[in-house]
Amino acid sequence: MPVYSISHVENVRICVVMVGLPARGKSLISQKIVRYLSWLSIKSKCFNVGNYRRGIAKDAVITADFFDPHNPEGLHFRKQAIDAAIVDMMRWFTEENGVVGILDATNSTRSRRNKILKICRENYIEPMFLESWCDDKELILHNIADVKTTSPDYVTRSSEFATKDFLKRIELYESIYETLDPAKDANLTFIKLVNVNSQIILNRIETYLESRIVYYVMNLHIKPRSIWLSRHGESQFNLTGQIGGDADLSERGWRYAKKLPELVLKSLGEEHKHTNLTVWTSTLKRTQQTASFLPYKKLQWKALDELDAGECDGMTYEEIEVAFPEDFKARDDNKYEYRYRGGESYRDIVIRLEPIIMELERQENILIITHQAVLRCLYAYFMNVPQEESPWMSIPLHTLIKLEPRAYSTLVSRIKADIPAVSTYKEKGTSQLGESKSGVSISKSRDLLNTNDVV
Amino acid sequence: MPVYSISHVENVRICVVMVGLPARGKSLISQKIVRYLSWLSIKSKCFNVGNYRRGIAKDAVITADFFDPHNPEGLHFRKQAIDAAIVDMMRWFTEENGVVGILDATNSTRSRRNKILKICRENYIEPMFLESWCDDKELILHNIADVKTTSPDYVTRSSEFATKDFLKRIELYESIYETLDPAKDANLTFIKLVNVNSQIILNRIETYLESRIVYYVMNLHIKPRSIWLSRHGESQFNLTGQIGGDADLSERGWRYAKKLPELVLKSLGEEHKHTNLTVWTSTLKRTQQTASFLPYKKLQWKALDELDAGECDGMTYEEIEVAFPEDFKARDDNKYEYRYRGGESYRDIVIRLEPIIMELERQENILIITHQAVLRCLYAYFMNVPQEESPWMSIPLHTLIKLEPRAYSTLVSRIKADIPAVSTYKEKGTSQLGESKSGVSISKSRDLLNTNDVV
DSSP: OOBOOGGGSSOOOEEEEEEOOTTSSHHHHHHHHHHHHHHTTOOEEEEEHHHHHHHHTTTSOOSGGGGOTTOHHHHHHHHHHHHHHHHHHHHHHHHSOOSEEEEESOOOSHHHHHHHHHHHHHTTOEEEEEEEEOOOHHHHHHHHHHHHHHOGGGTTSOHHHHHHHHHHHHHHHHTTOOOOOTTTTTTSOEEEEETTTTEEEEEOOOSHHHHHHHHHHHTOOOOOOOEEEEEOOOBHHHHHTBOSSOOOBOHHHHHHHHHHHHHHHHHHTGGGTTOOOEEEEOSSHHHHHHHTTOOSEEEEOGGGSOOOOGGGTTOBHHHHHHHOHHHHHHHHHOTTTOOOTTSOOHHHHHHHHHHHHHHHHHOSSEEEEEOHHHHHHHHHHHHTOOTTTGGGOBOOSSEEEEEEEOSSBEEEEEEEOOOOOOOOOBOTTOOOBOOOSSSOBTTOOOBSOSOOOOO | OOBOOGGGSSOOOEEEEEEOOTTSSHHHHHHHHHHHHHHTTOOEEEEEHHHHHHHHTTTSOOSGGGGOTTOHHHHHHHHHHHHHHHHHHHHHHHHSOOSEEEEESOOOSHHHHHHHHHHHHHTTOEEEEEEEEOOOHHHHHHHHHHHHHHOGGGTTSOHHHHHHHHHHHHHHHHTTOOOOOTTTTTTSOEEEEETTTTEEEEEOOOSHHHHHHHHHHHTOOOOOOOEEEEEOOOBHHHHHTBOSSOOOBOHHHHHHHHHHHHHHHHHHOGGGTTOOOEEEEOSSHHHHHHHTTOOSEEEEOGGGSOOOOGGGTTOBHHHHHHHOHHHHHHHHHOTTTOOOTTSOOHHHHHHHHHHHHHHHHHOSSEEEEEOHHHHHHHHHHHHTOOTTTGGGOBOOSSEEEEEEEOSSBEEEEEEEOOOOOOOOOBOTTOOOBOOOSSSOBTTOOOBSOSOOOOO
16 A cells, blocks of 8 residues: 555646736746646656757747747647657656646647647547737746847847747737636636736636646745745754754854854855844754744744654764665665654655745745755745655755745855755765765756747 | 744634525535644634624514615624624634634625725734635535534424525525625635535635645535544554554454444445445554455555654553653643654644545545544644543544544434453643543534524
């Protein structure tokens, strides 16, 4: 009897069909949903029709004219692109057991949407339409500025040309655009977001997975903000190589705690030094001691407590290897799924962190002081690290990590405190602690999405 | 630094203003929200204007004519009632630190709603309108059937009279009713439910608490169903009086497991013996062994694991009293908040059970086999038991509890297996186990709401 997370109650496959004019944030929303669901181990993939079109119409000149509904060449390529994306998606559902596929395109007419609906129904996939509708001029111009700097369609073009051409492209789509209508589309399952989420219309949301996607999308905002992550300062248990427990900081750990306010100010820069932020800690002493010199509002969360090592709590890795040799090996073989006797696995942590992630999406500037395993899971969410890799990431002590979510990537910066600390990184196949060589290093900044475009 | 649950991030007070014609399920929704938020320790209260009106217009004849918008006497009493309810609510916010107050009335005109809006703003309360709009004839007739059997206005009337009179009352309201309109009411924070939740319109949902209420309401359904609760069969640890651990069932525990399928069938009755249900267990052996003879689909949830007793895991209450006398006393003094060293409190369990509750609201027939503390928390949710009482409820072994949620109450039945088991009930102030005398007994069926009416 396998262990289920709350996300596995149903046996349902969903095709999220994006709907919206260009520059309405469809790709951003698509990518965020894929990242969130993947983090929850729900197999998800985005099929960006713009990428297909670029592959198919390699040699075509891509200016606004290409998107004119009366341009037969453009229409031909664009139809080929959407067909190819849908074929790939259906194959992915069948052959790779996909659960949530996202069709990222404008899908601007009712006739197009009806075709997709029909294909989904023939393949026993639940279609859920997700429209981003927006008439907020400022928001649209902000999105256009993003697109013109990131879209492969405009890499060789001047900024002025890109803006003008893209506005023309939008106009051409507007001429045929049909928004989702609660009356005309009453039979569809859909979410319609009006100006980000100042108004949301939900129609026939029925399955649990659909309701999770709705709740996630509801909580997204687009205000600029930063998130800081830090492990607690070095603890007495770190010095002796013991895991778990509720030890105090070591002398060097206290030095880190005292230095932390300065690191935060440094990361804010002179210009933003008065920025307000909130500090979240776990309920364990070492995180609260680490936060104790920070002049900000503080909140404690049980959900940020370290992975519960159960019977191994308070032991060193060497002791665990002697006492439970088979468990020790099993954990190395599948560290994400391995659950300590009477304790937790990484998967268990992800489930208890889910409300924290939702709250983080809603909040603005937050500094989180937590523990190695929990920090790995949080980092994996923001940086889209596959779950099987996340337990092997090296996240050193006495280092402040700053994440700045951008439209299509997250910027990472690390500020080292220059206070020595033991390494708590255990390489696969050994019980020795030492610096990571093979693990994924946290200094790598991953792009979440390299393309953003409309077909 | 107090420990915060996810519900305490903001410092916001909300007045949920119900909107809707009679027989649209407003009181049911109001009561469920109050129950859910109270369970999460968010201070909530419903102000039912119908009750105020009955108090004020004690001697008036309450037939449909009373609700005629042209009847000055009726209007006078009804205005007095709503004014009194609002005054009480504002006093409750200020003097009793209320967080979410619900004004349960039809609030059918824009002018009435504007008055409430103004009072809320003057008192720094965020108004959130929640409309239940329904044109599904079957649903309305179903609700009317409920009202006429539960409303104090019709206790002395025949069923025929009640139905006819109530329909007339609805008509009178319809003549002046103004539904929430995304265009006209664009500046309000509101949720509009169309035919339960086949369509939902959300407007300007901004705070975390508002989004929690939205998500909860989104997940409610009104299909009839049952929920069964059982503790695992007697375990080896129960025999020795030890808490926690992951012990196997005792010989008598196995007898309970073998008998459980028969108890479930008995509770279903001959007519429904083929009803399908799903069994949820924790990840601990004793619950899975208890489920092992049940011929239904099974799911394991880490969130259903027993309260983690931390350093006391595996000890008896006598041993805990000797080893940690102060903790032992502190737990008796405030059992809901007391967190075992390195372990959990009841409050911690409630936080991790929240997704389980949400999923239970979505599902139909579910049988949960779990542990004493977890079962107390689940039971407290369904039966509206105050959180300070819930840790002291006596929930004996070898007993199947069946809950049948109804519109304004939950029916409880208990089926005892007639297989002896030790008592695991510890009375306050002692370390001895024995049958509960002072604890709240589970056999008591509490009504969630005794009144349902419109003003």
